[in-house]
Every structure is written in C-alpha cells, then in structure tokens.
Amino acid sequence: MSEAEDFARLMRELKERGGLSYGVLARRLQTSTSTLHRYCKGEALPAEFAVVDRFARACGASAAEAVDLHRAWLLADARRRAGAAAPTPVPEPPVPAPDPGQAVAAEPAVLVVGPAAVGEPVVRPARYRRRAAVVAAAGLAAGALAVALLAVTGPDRGAPQTGARAGAGPGAGTREPAGSGSASGTPSAGGAAPTESATGPAPPSAASGGPATAPAPSAAPPAAPGQAPAAPLRAAVRSHVWAAGCDHAYLSERGPASVPPPPVEADAPAWASAQRAVHAGNQIVEVTLHGTGGGAVVLEGLEVRMAARRTPPAWNVYEMSQGCGGGLTPAVFAVNLDAPRPLARPVAGNDAGNRLPAPSFPMRVSAAEPVVLRVAAATTGCDCDWSLDLRWSSPAGSGTLRIDDGGRPLRTSAATGRPVYGYALEQGRWSR
Incomplete structure (x- = not known):
C-alpha cells in the first residue's frame, strides 16, 4: 500500500466513525465535496497541513489518532514532493569533439532556471538528473524527520521560545513583557474606556511568508538585534459574551429605579459602561485571531495573569434574562480566578x-484560516482584575500577545449573597 493510500484509509476510518457526511465535512474543511471524495479515495492529497488538522478535529480524533493521521500525511506529502522533483529523463545530444587546435573552455558553474523558448526542447545534462535525485532523497529524509518529531512530542507539545515572555506569578499581569503585543493595540496601563471589539493590527513578521528576495507589502521591518519580533497576529476581543446569547448578570452600585431595562447582547458593552457595571460571578471572553503575514503562526498556550484581587463590592446583581437555554454549549478554556495560580483548562x-x-x-492560524478562542472565567470570592497572555511562534521567532479589555485588565467580581434583580417585562421595572 502506498503512502497516499494509507493516508486515505485513515481518513475514511475517521469519517465513518465520526458519522459526518461528505457535505458537512467539506463545509468544515472549506473545500468542495468532490475534493474531499478524492482525498478519501487516495486520488488527491491535501496541500496544507491545516486541512488535515481540521479534518481530525471535525471527526473527533483522539490525540494518538491525530498523530497517526499527521504522520501518514507527512509521508505521503514527502513522496509526492519527491516525485515532483524528479525530472523526466531525456536523451543527451552528442557532444562534438573539440577542435584539436582550439582550447576547451571551462564549464561555468551557473544554474539557469526559467522557461525554455517555445518549441525548443529542454535538454538537461546528467549532472542535473543526479542533483534531482539528491533533492528527492532530501525531501524524504525531511519528511521522516518531521514524523519522528511529531511522534515524540505529540499534538500538545510546547515549542521552545526564542522571544521574550511575560514573567509568571501573581502581579505580573500589570507589567507588559518585552517584545509582547496587546490584543487591543494599546499598553495595558492605558486609560481608554473599555471597547467591545479591539483590534491590534500588529505588523506581520518579515519571515512569516517564507524566504523571498523582497519583503511583502504587509511585512514588518526586521527586529533590531536583541529585540523580540512583533506579533504576526491580529486579535478581535469580545469581553461581553453571554451564555446562549441571553444569559448573563452584572453588578452595579445603582439602585433598580435608576437602571434601564436589560439590553441585547450586542449593546451590552455600552449598557455596562453607562451603569458602571462589572461582570457578576462569571465572564466569557471570545478572541478571534487572524494571521497578518503570508505564513502560519502556531498558537502554543494561554497563561492567566492576575493584576489585582479585591473584596467584592456590596452592589446589586442585575440578571439579563429570567432564564434561557440552547442546544449548544461551546467548548471553552475554563479559568478559576479564585485559584492561587489560575490556569486555562480545556473543557x-x-x-x-x-x-x-x-x-x-x-493551534495554527493564518490570514486565510482564523481561530476563535473562548475563555470562561468564574469567581466566588474576589473582585478580580485579570488578563491573558497568548504564546505564539512563527518562522521569525516567538513571543506573547496580551488579551485584555481595550488596554485595561478584564474585571470579574463575585456576587454571592448580593441582592438579585430580574426585569419584569409586564411591569416594566426591575424586581427581586
């Protein structure tokens, strides 16, 4: 069985076990149904690793199954590259004998790459065919090395860091690490009012799109010696995400008579800012990430930074809904803000x-393949200021991207034992 057939067999097994149709899987892979059919029949091979990764996730593959699928793709891709690199042998024209009275010129060591003239046969000397065989062998060796690394590290590995990283420990959340970016595009100590959608159009890394003779128009200038590269990511942060789009609660020091009716989720940032309200008990943060360069960026992990812990204020709790529900509970990174060292745990x-x-x-993110992260933080004991550091790496280096609320820490406060109000639509007022 060839490498491509083995890869196709693994895809068929995962698809059959996952129970998803070709149409559903094709939409999740952002490809056509016919193309997916060809992948599963061994007639074609995905050109990018990201397609394989999305397929494994969509089918619910375990970590070991994902590694096997990635290994099979690497071997099949290396075989495909080796076959593409090998040129078709062509007969060499006879070389005329040199004139005995004329000196033989030395052969220049120049490799000319480019299309031949129309109708002109392309003649490659024997040394070119030998070089192609070496290139093909190198491709197979590189594929084997990648497989070995993947098998050893597994899908949850953490790549070594070459750029600066934020210091660990409580209190580090207020210090901006050297070489790190901010999802809001402003320093974490900035005094701007919180914004719902904050984008940090950090310039892309100059090397993220692969080797080139000149930088792409959107590429960032090379980092100075000793300075970490700019984050090749753009982040849009939503800090007012309600469960099922309707279920949430806020703390406010104002009395119920002076608090307006609850808004819809899209208007929550303005409503909360006007009421000087904070998230009560829990907070969901959604981050949409796009690459800004031509290549992929690897997201390696999330670190929770606690900036401050205070006694929860004795304010009123205002519930945005009297109860709602939905059939979807998204997978999230859960954060217990009351832990001595909070961690972002996958759920x-x-x-x-x-x-x-x-x-x-x-995870891998690029300009064409965004990634959405949801973080659900909860507390029952503190009025907490916190933020997130997203560790990333790219061909240009590595670093962290600060995720906060428009340059200010995210704030979530416990609400245990506080007066709880719900809005009575028939009466047009808040009531307990």
Whole structure:
C-alpha cells in the first residue's frame, strides 16, 4: 500500500466513525465535496497541513489518532514532493569533439532556471538528473524527520521560545513583557474606556511568508538585534459574551429605579459602561485571531495573569434574562480566578447531545484560516482584575500577545449573597 493510500484509509476510518457526511465535512474543511471524495479515495492529497488538522478535529480524533493521521500525511506529502522533483529523463545530444587546435573552455558553474523558448526542447545534462535525485532523497529524509518529531512530542507539545515572555506569578499581569503585543493595540496601563471589539493590527513578521528576495507589502521591518519580533497576529476581543446569547448578570452600585431595562447582547458593552457595571460571578471572553503575514503562526498556550484581587463590592446583581437555554454549549478554556495560580483548562462542549472536543494547543492560524478562542472565567470570592497572555511562534521567532479589555485588565467580581434583580417585562421595572 502506498503512502497516499494509507493516508486515505485513515481518513475514511475517521469519517465513518465520526458519522459526518461528505457535505458537512467539506463545509468544515472549506473545500468542495468532490475534493474531499478524492482525498478519501487516495486520488488527491491535501496541500496544507491545516486541512488535515481540521479534518481530525471535525471527526473527533483522539490525540494518538491525530498523530497517526499527521504522520501518514507527512509521508505521503514527502513522496509526492519527491516525485515532483524528479525530472523526466531525456536523451543527451552528442557532444562534438573539440577542435584539436582550439582550447576547451571551462564549464561555468551557473544554474539557469526559467522557461525554455517555445518549441525548443529542454535538454538537461546528467549532472542535473543526479542533483534531482539528491533533492528527492532530501525531501524524504525531511519528511521522516518531521514524523519522528511529531511522534515524540505529540499534538500538545510546547515549542521552545526564542522571544521574550511575560514573567509568571501573581502581579505580573500589570507589567507588559518585552517584545509582547496587546490584543487591543494599546499598553495595558492605558486609560481608554473599555471597547467591545479591539483590534491590534500588529505588523506581520518579515519571515512569516517564507524566504523571498523582497519583503511583502504587509511585512514588518526586521527586529533590531536583541529585540523580540512583533506579533504576526491580529486579535478581535469580545469581553461581553453571554451564555446562549441571553444569559448573563452584572453588578452595579445603582439602585433598580435608576437602571434601564436589560439590553441585547450586542449593546451590552455600552449598557455596562453607562451603569458602571462589572461582570457578576462569571465572564466569557471570545478572541478571534487572524494571521497578518503570508505564513502560519502556531498558537502554543494561554497563561492567566492576575493584576489585582479585591473584596467584592456590596452592589446589586442585575440578571439579563429570567432564564434561557440552547442546544449548544461551546467548548471553552475554563479559568478559576479564585485559584492561587489560575490556569486555562480545556473543557469539552455539547451540541444537542453530541460531544464537542475540548480545545487543545498547539493551534495554527493564518490570514486565510482564523481561530476563535473562548475563555470562561468564574469567581466566588474576589473582585478580580485579570488578563491573558497568548504564546505564539512563527518562522521569525516567538513571543506573547496580551488579551485584555481595550488596554485595561478584564474585571470579574463575585456576587454571592448580593441582592438579585430580574426585569419584569409586564411591569416594566426591575424586581427581586
């Protein structure tokens, strides 16, 4: 069985076990149904690793199954590259004997790459065919090395860091690490009002699109010696995400008579800012990440940074809904803000009885393949200021991207024992 056939067999097994149709899988892979059919029949091979990764996640593959699928793709891709690199042998023209009275010129060591003239046969000397064989062998060796590394490290490995990283420990959340970016595009100590959608159009890394003779128009200038590269990522942060789009609660020091009716989720940032309200008990943060360069960026992990812990204020709790529900519980990274050193732990979700796999690092993101991260933080004991550091790596280096609320820490406060109000639509007022 060839490498491509072995890869196709693994794809068919995962698809049959996952129970998803070709149409559903094709939409999740952002490809056509006919193309997916060809992948599963061994007639074609995905050109990018990201397609294989999305297929494994969509089918609910375990970590070991994902490694096997990635290994099979690497071997098949290396075989394909080796076959493409080998030129078709062509007969060499006879070389005329040199004139005995004329000196033989030395052969220049120049390799000319480019199309031949129309109708002109391309003649390659024997040394070119030998070089092609060496290139093919090198391709297979590189594929084997990648397989060995993948098998040893597994899908949850953490790549070594070459750029600066934020210091660990409580209190480090207020210090911006050297070489790190901010998802809001502003320093973490900035005094701007919180914004719902904050984008940090950090310039892309100059090397993220692969080797080139000149940088791409969107590429960032090379980092100075000793300075970490700019994050080749753009992040859009939503800090007012409600469960099922309707279920959430806020703390406010204002009395119920002076608090307006609850808004819809899209208007929550303005409503909360006007009421000087903070998230009560829990907070969901959604981060949409896009690559800004031509290549992929690897997301390696999330670190929680605690900036401050205070006694929860004795304010009123205002519930945005009297109860709602939905058939979808997204997979999230759960954070217990009351822990001495909070961690972002992956938690599986549920879609109408079907289990959604827990999110896991590493992840790959590019300009064409965004990634959405959801973080659900909860507290029962503190008024907490916190943020997230997203560790990333690219061909240009590595670093961290700060995820906060428009340059200020995210804030979530416990609400245990506080007065709880719900809005009575028939009466047009808040009531307990």
